[in-house]
Amino acid sequence: MAAxxxxxxxxxxxxxxxxxxxxxxxxxxxxxxxxxxxxxxGIWEMKMMQAGVIVGPIDRSSGQKQAPGGPTxxxxxxxxxxxxxxxxxxxxxxxxxxxxxxxxxxxxxxxxTPLPGNVxTPLPGTADNSSMYNIPTGNSSEYPTPIxxxxxxxxxxxxxxxxxxxxxxxxxxxxxxxxxLDVNVAYEEGREEAERAxxxxxxxxxxxxxxxxxxxRDDFPPPYNNGGYIPQQDGAGDSPSEPQGGYGxxxxxxxxxxxxxxxxxxxxxxxxxxxxxxxxxxxxxxxxNIANTPAPNELQASTPALVQQNDVQDDDEDEPLNEDDDDPxxxxxxxxxxxxxxxxxxxxxxxxxxxxxxxxxxxxxxxIMHINNKDILFNKATGEFDF
Amino acid sequence: xxxxxxYRRSTIGMCLTETLDEMVQSGTLxxxxxxxxxxEALETQVKSKVTIKGHLHTYRFCDNVWTFILQDALFKxxxxxENVGRVKIVACDSKLLTQ
Numbered sequence: 001m002a003a004x005x006x007x008x009x010x011x012x013x014x015x016x017x018x019x020x021x022x023x024x025x026x027x028x029x030x031x032x033x034x035x036x037x038x039x040x041x042g043i044w045e046m047k048m049m050q051a052g053v054i055v056g057p058i059d060r061s062s063g064q065k066q067a068p069g070g071p072t073x074x075x076x077x078x079x080x081x082x083x084x085x086x087x088x089x090x091x092x093x094x095x096x097x098x099x100x101x102x103x104x105x106x107x108x109x110x111x112x113t114p115l116p117g118n119v120x121t122p123l124p125g126t127a128d129n130s131s132m133y134n135i136p137t138g139n140s141s142e143y144p145t146p147i148x149x150x151x152x153x154x155x156x157x158x159x160x161x162x163x164x165x166x167x168x169x170x171x172x173x174x175x176x177x178x179x180x181l182d183v184n185v186a187y188e189e190g191r192e193e194a195e196r197a198x199x200x201x202x203x204x205x206x207x208x209x210x211x212x213x214x215x216x217r218d219d220f221p222p223p224y225n226n227g228g229y230i231p232q233q234d235g236a237g238d239s240p241s242e243p244q245g246g247y248g249x250x251x252x253x254x255x256x257x258x259x260x261x262x263x264x265x266x267x268x269x270x271x272x273x274x275x276x277x278x279x280x281x282x283x284x285x286x287x288x289n290i291a292n293t294p295a296p297n298e299l300q301a302s303t304p305a306l307v308q309q310n311d312v313q314d315d316d317e318d319e320p321l322n323e324d325d326d327d328p329x330x331x332x333x334x335x336x337x338x339x340x341x342x343x344x345x346x347x348x349x350x351x352x353x354x355x356x357x358x359x360x361x362x363x364x365x366x367x368i369m370h371i372n373n374k375d376i377l378f379n380k381a382t383g384e385f386d387f
Numbered sequence: 388x389x390x391x392x393x394y395r396r397s398t399i400g401m402c403l404t405e406t407l408d409e410m411v412q413s414g415t416l417x418x419x420x421x422x423x424x425x426x427e428a429l430e431t432q433v434k435s436k437v438t439i440k441g442h443l444h445t446y447r448f449c450d451n452v453w454t455f456i457l458q459d460a461l462f463k464x465x466x467x468x469e470n471v472g473r474v475k476i477v478a479c480d481s482k483l484l485t486q
Binding site: 006011014015018032036039040043044047048051053343344345346347348349350351353360362364365366367368369370371372374375376377378379380381382383384385386387 | 393394396397398399401402403405406407409410415416434435436437438439440441442443446448453455457462464466467469471473474475476477478479480481
């Protein structure tokens with residue numbers, strides 16, 4: 001970015017020289033007019049300052065000429081350009097500063113790729129309020145998940161294996177990032193609940209990937225809504241069922257005991273996979289039962305993440321293509337990769353190129369070098385290369 | 388003309404091109420004028436001399452254009468010196484300008 005004073009002055013001179021030479025074209029024969037020319041100069045210089053190759057203000061020509069140019073009607077169309085020109089020096093600074101600020105903001109978001117849209121939106125709105133209320137449930141929902149991992153590991157494993165590989169990738173980062181993401185999840189849940197007031201289900205949806213689980217749960221909810229009571233009836237065949245019914249009404253603690261007896265019973269109703277889920281439900285509360293259904297949300301969240309990744313890949317593919325267009329000659333594939341990051345380029349005219357065995361010598365003139373983000377100009381250059 | 392296009396990929400050339408593109412798109416300039424002004428773009432008043440050394444990875448001479456790709460190149464002038472892992476040099480025949 002550093003620009004030597006000589007290079008900067010030369011660039012300024014070139015710009016002024018070009019503007020001077022083109023002025024007749026602009027003014028005469030119904031050209032666009034001098035105002036447009038001044039605008040051209042201003043934008044050009046501004047871009048050069050943004051590129052970091054011109055140092056300091058160049059007000060001497062542009063500032064004076066632009067002012068008279070202002071009244072021309074043509075300027076109305078290009079109002080934004082005038083604005084920038086007036087603040088030439090500050091704008092350059094302004095333009096530099098915002099970019100770093102924005103980039104950090106953007107970078108963390110993509111890290112959370114699956115959420116970005118969802119996370120941001122809920123924060124400002126009423127979601128905060130809802131999230132406040134939801135936080136306890138969200139936290140409690142977190143605890144059952146590890147339990148489900150232990151007890152229902154089979155169920156989760158089956159669900160993952162059943163899915164195609166693309167779906168596998170996004171959930172895994174979630175699993176790892178759980179502690180950090182918990183807050184975000186709570187917000188999402190809050191938003192989802194606000195939107196989906198009808199059902200409390202979305203709460204745990206984020207964590208559970210089981211599509212099969214929710215189907216089964218859909219079947220379950222009605223019996224469970226009746227409470228742990230139904231399993232008690234099932235257990236009625238067993239001796240403990242009757243006393244549990246009485247405890248269930250009085251004490252919630254009895255619910256924790258119930259699942260043990262219920263565990264074996266529900267199996268006939270559904271697949272083995274469902275049983276671990278049942279334990280979770282009974283252990284916690286009705287809300288969690290609903291929560292398990294969320295699996296679909298994860299699917300939705302994961303798919304956009306995949307799309308974004310694909311987009312990034314597409315961009316990467318596009319860039320080398322564009323560079324190919326710029327290249328006058330076909331370049332080595334090796335070159336294209338590095339040109340993406342830093343492109344060191346020397347543009348010049350050659351006077352003479354000679355070779356003695358593997359030793360090359362060349363004399364160049366009137367060159368523009370862009371090396372290490374610096375612009376260096378030379379009148380003469382000699383090169384000695386070993387091939 | 389060909390040699391003039393050489394400099395378009397330099398910083399000053401790209402900035403001019405961008406500016407002209409914007410103004411053409413906004414309707415304040417016609418494409419014809421943009422082309423005309425571009426041909427005027429590059430004349431420099433430079434006295435500095437540079438020496439270049441490095442390992443020549445690729446050389447190519449096609450259509451009177453030399454292209455060198457150097458590895459571990461060292462650029463020296465009166466003020467500074469720069470090391471570059473890989474640099475491309477594109478040079479047009481200076482005789483074409485004088486003709």
